[in-house]
Amino acid sequence: xxxxxxxxxxxxxxxxxxxxxxxxxxxxxxxxxxxxxxxxxxxxxxxxxxxxxxxxxxxxxxxxxxxxxxxxxxxxxxxxxxxxxxxxxxxxxxxxxxxxxxxxxxxxxxxxxxxxxxxxxxxxxxxxxxxxxxxxxxxxxxxxxxxxxxxxxxxxxxxxxxxxxxxxxxxxxxxxxxxxxxxxxxxxxxxxxxxxxxxxxxxxxxxxxxxxxxxxxxxxxxxxxxxxxxxxxxxxxxxxxxxxxxxxxxxxxxxxxxxxxxxxxxxxxxxxxxxxxxxxxxxxxxxxxxxxxxxxxxxxxxxxxxx
Amino acid sequence: xxxxxxxxxxxxxxxxxxxxxxxxxxxxxxxxxxxxxxxxxxxxxxxxxxxxxxxxxxxxxxxxxxxxxxxxxxxxxxxxxxxxxxxxxxxxxxxxxxxxxxxxxxxxxxxxxxxxxxxxxxxxxxxxxxxxxxxxxxxxxxxxxxxxxxxxxxxxxxxxxxxxxxxxxxxxxxxxxxxxxxxxxxxxxxxxxxxxxxxxxxxxxxxxxxxxxxxxxxxxxxxxxxxxxxxxxxxxxxxxxxxxxxxxxxxxxxxxxxxxxxxxxxxxxxxxxxxxxxxxxxxxxxxxxxxxxxxxx
Numbered sequence: 001x002x003x004x005x006x007x008x009x010x011x012x013x014x015x016x017x018x019x020x021x022x023x024x025x026x027x028x029x030x031x032x033x034x035x036x037x038x039x040x041x042x043x044x045x046x047x048x049x050x051x052x053x054x055x056x057x058x059x060x061x062x063x064x065x066x067x068x069x070x071x072x073x074x075x076x077x078x079x080x081x082x083x084x085x086x087x088x089x090x091x092x093x094x095x096x097x098x099x100x101x102x103x104x105x106x107x108x109x110x111x112x113x114x115x116x117x118x119x120x121x122x123x124x125x126x127x128x129x130x131x132x133x134x135x136x137x138x139x140x141x142x143x144x145x146x147x148x149x150x151x152x153x154x155x156x157x158x159x160x161x162x163x164x165x166x167x168x169x170x171x172x173x174x175x176x177x178x179x180x181x182x183x184x185x186x187x188x189x190x191x192x193x194x195x196x197x198x199x200x201x202x203x204x205x206x207x208x209x210x211x212x213x214x215x216x217x218x219x220x221x222x223x224x225x226x227x228x229x230x231x232x233x234x235x236x237x238x239x240x241x242x243x244x245x246x247x248x249x250x251x252x253x254x255x256x257x258x259x260x261x262x263x264x265x266x267x268x269x270x271x272x273x274x275x276x277x278x279x280x281x282x283x284x285x286x287x288x289x290x291x292x293x294x295x296x297x298x299x300x301x302x303x304x305x306x307x
Numbered sequence: 308x309x310x311x312x313x314x315x316x317x318x319x320x321x322x323x324x325x326x327x328x329x330x331x332x333x334x335x336x337x338x339x340x341x342x343x344x345x346x347x348x349x350x351x352x353x354x355x356x357x358x359x360x361x362x363x364x365x366x367x368x369x370x371x372x373x374x375x376x377x378x379x380x381x382x383x384x385x386x387x388x389x390x391x392x393x394x395x396x397x398x399x400x401x402x403x404x405x406x407x408x409x410x411x412x413x414x415x416x417x418x419x420x421x422x423x424x425x426x427x428x429x430x431x432x433x434x435x436x437x438x439x440x441x442x443x444x445x446x447x448x449x450x451x452x453x454x455x456x457x458x459x460x461x462x463x464x465x466x467x468x469x470x471x472x473x474x475x476x477x478x479x480x481x482x483x484x485x486x487x488x489x490x491x492x493x494x495x496x497x498x499x500x501x502x503x504x505x506x507x508x509x510x511x512x513x514x515x516x517x518x519x520x521x522x523x524x525x526x527x528x529x530x531x532x533x534x535x536x537x538x539x540x541x542x543x544x545x546x547x548x549x550x551x552x553x554x555x556x557x558x559x560x561x562x563x564x565x566x567x568x569x570x571x572x573x574x575x576x577x578x579x580x581x582x583x584x585x586x587x588x589x590x591x592x593x594x595x596x597x598x599x600x601x602x603x604x
Contacts, residue, residue, distance in 0.1 A: 046371065055371075058368055058371045058372075059366040059367055059368045059371065059414075060365075060366055060367055062364040062365050062366040062390075063364050063366030063368060063414045063415070064366065064368070065368060065412075065414075071414055073364065073366075073414055073415075074364065077364045077365075078364065078415070081361060081362055081364060081415060084360075084361030084362070085358075085361055086358065086361045086362040086415070086416070086417075087416075088362065088414070088415040088416055089413075089414070089415060089416040089420060091414040091415075092364070092414040092415040092416070095414060141318055141321075141322045143318075143319065143322060144322045144325070144326060147322050147323055147326040147327075148326050148329075151326050151327065151329075151330040152330075154330070155330055155333060155334050155337065156361070158334060159334055159337040159338060160357055160358075160360070160361050161337050161357070161360035161361050161388075162360065162361060162363070162364070162365075163333055163334060163336075163337035164333075165364070165365055165389065165390055166333070166336060166337055166388060166389045167333060167336070167389070171365065171390065172383060172389065172390070175365060175367065175380060175390055176382065176383070178367070179367050179370065179379075179380045179382075180379075180380070180382050181382065181383075182382025182383040182384045182385060183382070183383040183384040184382065184383045186383070187383070
């Protein structure tokens with residue numbers, strides 16, 4: 001291994017030198033395009049429909065209709081509705097099934113890094129923190145999100161309403177951008193402050209039950225990042241520094257001697273691909289795997305490292 | 308190991324209490340948000356508010372398919388459960404489309420797909436809320452709410468009421484019937500008064516009383532039974548001085564024969580309406596004499 005001589009350089013600098021700026025930001029750019037395109041389509045569809053009578057996509061992330069035919073529904077919000085004591089009609093169930101299947105295959109938290117509008121906010125906060133070399137902050141237990149997820153369902157059950165949707169920043173901001181923000185700007189600022197001041201990646205990594213739900217949904221996804229050339233790793237730590245869920249990298253990257261597979265198979269990995277971008281040694285790449293197949297013999301042992 | 312476990316249990320407890328506390332606040336907030344603002348009317352077919360808030364996923368498909376841009380999604384800061392659809396009748400009422408596109412669009416059934424006839428929708432109930440402001444109650448002819456009502460002649464009828472100020476005119480009063488009012492809000496939008504309307508759509512929960520099931524309406528019971536259920540009153544008899552009788556309308560003891568038609572003359576309004584016959588009237592045949600009289604009309 002090469003000794004790390006680049007301490008102090010911002011993460012990704014080396015990759016830019018080695019691969020060029022565009023290649024070192026490939027997945028980041030694609031991700032932003034994806035997030036903006038999805039939101040943008042919802043916003044411009046009414047305008048297009050006014051001129052052409054063709055609805056590209058209608059509604060918002062909670063439930064939508066693509067080209068007036070394909071129903072899509074957020075399975076998380078539908079499950080809350082079930083807990084609140086409602087049996088949705090077939091359209092809603094079908095839509096939720098389609099969405100659930102999609103994320104089940106490509107990784108649940110793809111929702112977080114490729115679709116969710118809040119991700120842009122938390123990414124900016126994390127980027128600013130690294131630019132300003134801010135460290136530390138109040139740590140919030142990463143298991144909190146499971147409690148939050150559980151309580152949102154419990155609340156739906158007790159109140160008989162989809163209580164979480166009253167304060168859900170994800171849907172609030174997405175819906176706000178399409179139907180009118182109201183005071184939702186305040187929520188964006190609040191999350192930014194949380195992630196920038198309190199601690200790194202607090203909202204997405206420790207609290208948000210939406211991402212938590214999707215992480216459970218996509219636990220066995222086909223698409224995963226693979227540290228397929230981990231022997232090339234020079235321990236520069238860049239991937240670790242940019243990763244929104246840092247705990248997921250260590251075992252697949254450094255666990256060769258202990259027999260761990262090189263797939264980043266933690267359900268908390270958002271498949272954002274930023275590690276692929278910033279690695280000058282091209283250690284990582286997206287790969288497919290067979291769901292439900294154990295990738296390592298000692299897979300059970302590393303459970304405590306994941307959440 | 309024991310230390311680790313203790314730490315884990317401790318951490319979990321801390322997290323659980325923090326999240327639990329947050330949830331408690333949110334639960335109370337959720338409870339409060341079920342109290343829908345009186346001015347916010349749900350789209351046609353909406354389940355009762357409690358069920359609606361459990362079924363609506365806040366997707367806005369109903370908003371998109373409303374051809375009149377009537378519906379809105381509640382934004383943060385509005386006094387309606389966040390993200391749920393509503394409309395403000397005074398600004399843009401429901402146009403009651405026959406194909407009810409908003410209901411068809413709903414992917415969850417929060418807007419009940421069984422609603423096939425828009426006249427069966429019960430978005431709210433119109434209430435003549437400001438009788439002082441409503442010019443009909445002042446004795447003016449208006450009836451705009453009656454005329455714009457899409458369920459015309461059924462949801463709003465015009466009842467007459469005597470105008471006691473003039474003593475001789477009728478007031479044409481709008482009366483809303485919950486049996487037919489869909490709560491579309493056309494009346495609220497059209498009401499001619501400035502600012503807030505004198506007739507308003509309110510959530511049915513607020514507008515409709517519990518009724519009075521323990522009271523029997525005599526005339527209904529009579530109709531049901533096919534005959535009167537009470538014995539007719541015996542005619543009142545008074546021991547009055549010879550040649551006098553008693554005028555219930557206020558004159559007291561008067562000479563017999565001055566009250567021609569007891570039935571109508573007892574009613575002060577009808578009394579004034581009686582055509583004056585020169586031979587029987589105590590008044591002059593010239594109506595101007597009556598008008599010029601002190602205390603006359």
